[in-house]
Amino acid sequence: MSILDVRDVTKRFGAVTAVDGVSFRVGPGEVVGLLGPNGAGKTTTLHMVLGLVTPDAGEVRLFGERLDGDRTALLGRLNFAAGYVHLPGVLTVEEVLRVFAHLYGVRDVPGRVATLLAQLDLDELRRRPLRLLSSGQQTRVQLAKALVNEPDLLVLDEPTASLDPDVGDRVRALLLGLARDSGRAMLITSHNMREIERMCDRIHFMAAGRVVATGSAPELADRYGVDDLEAVFLRVARG
Amino acid sequence: MSALLASAASRQRVLAVVLRDLYALRRSIVRVFEVVYWPLVELLIWGYVSVFLQGRRVPAVIAALLGGVLLWQVLFRSQSEVSMAFLEDVWSRNLLNVFASPLTPGEYLVGMVAFGFAKLVASTAIMAAIAFLLYGFGLFSLGPALVPFMFLLLVMGWALGIFTVGVVLRFGHSAEVIAWALSFAFQPFAAVFYPVDVLPGPMQAVAAAVPASHVFEGMRTVIAGNGVDWTSLVAAAVLDLAYAIAALWFFRRMLVAVRRSGGLSRFAE
Numbered sequence: 284m285s286i287l288d289v290r291d292v293t294k295r296f297g298a299v300t301a302v303d304g305v306s307f308r309v310g311p312g313e314v315v316g317l318l319g320p321n322g323a324g325k326t327t328t329l330h331m332v333l334g335l336v337t338p339d340a341g342e343v344r345l346f347g348e349r350l351d352g353d354r355t356a357l358l359g360r361l362n363f364a365a366g367y368v369h370l371p372g373v374l375t376v377e378e379v380l381r382v383f384a385h386l387y388g389v390r391d392v393p394g395r396v397a398t399l400l401a402q403l404d405l406d407e408l409r410r411r412p413l414r415l416l417s418s419g420q421q422t423r424v425q426l427a428k429a430l431v432n433e434p435d436l437l438v439l440d441e442p443t444a445s446l447d448p449d450v451g452d453r454v455r456a457l458l459l460g461l462a463r464d465s466g467r468a469m470l471i472t473s474h475n476m477r478e479i480e481r482m483c484d485r486i487h488f489m490a491a492g493r494v495v496a497t498g499s500a501p502e503l504a505d506r507y508g509v510d511d512l513e514a515v516f517l518r519v520a521r522g
Numbered sequence: 523m524s525a526l527l528a529s530a531a532s533r534q535r536v537l538a539v540v541l542r543d544l545y546a547l548r549r550s551i552v553r554v555f556e557v558v559y560w561p562l563v564e565l566l567i568w569g570y571v572s573v574f575l576q577g578r579r580v581p582a583v584i585a586a587l588l589g590g591v592l593l594w595q596v597l598f599r600s601q602s603e604v605s606m607a608f609l610e611d612v613w614s615r616n617l618l619n620v621f622a623s624p625l626t627p628g629e630y631l632v633g634m635v636a637f638g639f640a641k642l643v644a645s646t647a648i649m650a651a652i653a654f655l656l657y658g659f660g661l662f663s664l665g666p667a668l669v670p671f672m673f674l675l676l677v678m679g680w681a682l683g684i685f686t687v688g689v690v691l692r693f694g695h696s697a698e699v700i701a702w703a704l705s706f707a708f709q710p711f712a713a714v715f716y717p718v719d720v721l722p723g724p725m726q727a728v729a730a731a732v733p734a735s736h737v738f739e740g741m742r743t744v745i746a747g748n749g750v751d752w753t754s755l756v757a758a759a760v761l762d763l764a765y766a767i768a769a770l771w772f773f774r775r776m777l778v779a780v781r782r783s784g785g786l787s788r789f790a791e
Binding site: 354 | 614615618787
């Protein structure tokens with residue numbers, strides 16, 4: 284059974300078709316990347332997966348069930364982090380994790396929070412309000428929040444955007460470790476080609492709302508007769 | 523068994539909303555200050571106006587004006603607490619985390635209402651104590667009838683708060699002003715400081731459809747020593763029910779609409 288099954292989804296905003304008949308799957312333990320230029324429809328697709336946007340056509344199935352069925356049960360098995368979504372800045376790191384642990388129905392809240400603080404190297408920051416943290420530290424808190432319920436599917440929308448190369452590299456290593464050690468399925472978008480190359484088992488290239496190419500990073504490079512994913516990206520983006 | 527587990531999980535999610543607000547309140551001196559500041563300013567102004575008028579031998583003025591001030595705060599603050607809790611999520615760009623979580627919209631509203639209620643109880647207790655110390659006015663000197671009247675004002679405030687959330691969801695940041703303005707739009711018709719029959723005919727017709735006007739009419743009946751006006755009480759309860767149903771329906775419609783239009787995503791911008 285697929286963790287995520289996106290079937291022929293379409294979303295229009297007025298005259299603009301943001302997503303046009305997109306289909307893909309994410310299997311257990313698989314790390315899948317959505318790539319494409321700005322306006323390709325990646326974020327709209329992710330928001331349909333998260334139930335934030337309702338598709339005009341097609342359907343999103345999580346764990347074999349339609350998302351418009353038992354949303355509470357289905358959304359409780361996934362989690363997400365995005366560079367553009369923030370957490371309440373006045374709360375401390377520990378408070379944020381405690382709130383989200385309750386929100387996601389975690390049974391041992393103190394234990395889970397302690398584990399995450401240690402896992403993401405946040406112990407020393409536990410009593411500090413989020414608004415006083417650097418963007419790299421805030422990203423780590425976002426990831427801790429995204430892992431609070433030990434999700435079966437982790438959705439990450441440009442998780443390393445706005446991070447400097449050093450912090451971005453640390454976060455990537457962390458995500459890679461998570462993917463490898465936990466066997467957790469991930470759906471990730473990024474403009475960082477090396478990130479996607481390193482992390483993803485399979486990549487869907489999107490352009491103008493459609494999936495235009497699918498494969499692993501080496502397969503895609505072969506198909507387009509180029510050396511790496513960045514060159515594939517440029518080919519796709521420039522038509 | 524599964525129903526019990528579901529209900530425990532639901533309570534835990536509501537607790538998460540309450541905790542979030544509690545933590546935010548604890549860390550914001552401005553928010554703590556606000557619990558007392560505006561009600562206190564109103565209480566001082568209207569309290570001394572009523573002391574002045576009583577000196578001119580206007581009967582029952584203190585009770586009517588201070589009762590009005592304190593009860594109006596119940597309505598205003600119950601509306602604004604729900605609206606502000608939602609706006610905190612908007613301002614902190616946390617709304618997508620909320621709506622992509624297992625929290626149901628109903629649980630979200632219940633959490634905001636529960637925390638707002640706790641703040642309101644604290645705020646009203648402080649105001650009642652100050653009114654007693656400064657003017658010798660005991661809020662509960664109006665009798666036990668005050669409790670159902672306060673509850674009816676709370677429900678109207680919550681309904682307006684939920685309506686506000688729906689409007690901001692649908693129209694975004696530009697509609698935030700409604701969080702402060704909405705309850706004041708009802709104030710002239712609510713007859714807080716004067717009886718409904720001083721209003722012109724068309725305004726009286728509007729007032730008849732406002733639960734608060736029946737509450738304040740009922741309060742004045744109690745102050746005049748004529749006991750509980752059951753007609754006012756029942757009219758306010760029926761109207762409250764209609765307001766609450768309409769607000770929940772509106773909120774749900776707006777949520778469906780923004781999920782279709784992609785409007786929820788703009789709260790991350």
